[in-house]
Amino acid sequence: MEIFQNFPLWSALIAIIVAQFIKIPLAYFATKKLNFELFTSTGGMPSSHSAAVTALSTAVAIEMGLDSPVFAATAILGIIVMFDATGVRRHAGYHATVLNQLVADFNKLVDEVKTWPKKEDAEKLKELLGHQPIEVFFGALLGIFITLGLYNWIF
Known part of the structure; x- marks a missing residue:
């Protein structure tokens, strides 16, 4: 099957798995x-999104060259993904932190006033959404190194 021969695809998938695994011991x-x-979570060190898009771009560069339109597309996609991870998603995590504090404060007020039942089962918003630039x-870097290592190991 051709999908098993798709080096850029497998490089990106392996980079995601390795990055997610590394988060546990770190x-x-x-x-x-x-x-x-x-x-299986988002956010944290290292960014699996960044690892995936750089692994993809690196593998495409190896297979098709830096002058390839496919490399250009993957590089721009990677820049957008990494920019989003440090921008919009990171700030959404900050908003989730504030909202979770507001819910906790509200529940504390309700408990103190004893006029409304306390909702302990309220689901918290996920706070770790985005990434710090580092x-x-x-x-x-992980995505690039994984792809170069895989390429040297396979070919």
Whole structure:
């Protein structure tokens, strides 16, 4: 099957998996808590989005050259994804933090006034949505190194 021969696709997928896996031990060293949910979460170090788009662009550059229109498309896509990760998604995470604090304060007020029932089962908004620029940078480096390593290992 041709899909199994698609080096750019597999480079990007492997970069995502490796970046997501790396988040677990990095978070453990920082917090001393083992959290396997990080494997399927967004945000954090390194950025799996950045790893994926740079792995894709690097693999396309290897296979088709830097002057290829496909490389240009993947490079621009990568820039947009990384810009979004450090901009809109990161600020959405800040908004989620503020909203979660407002919900907690509101529930505290309700509990103190004892006029409304406290809603403990209210679902919190996800706060870790975007990335710090350093997380995007290391995700991008990871994507490039994974692709170069895979290329040298396979070919």
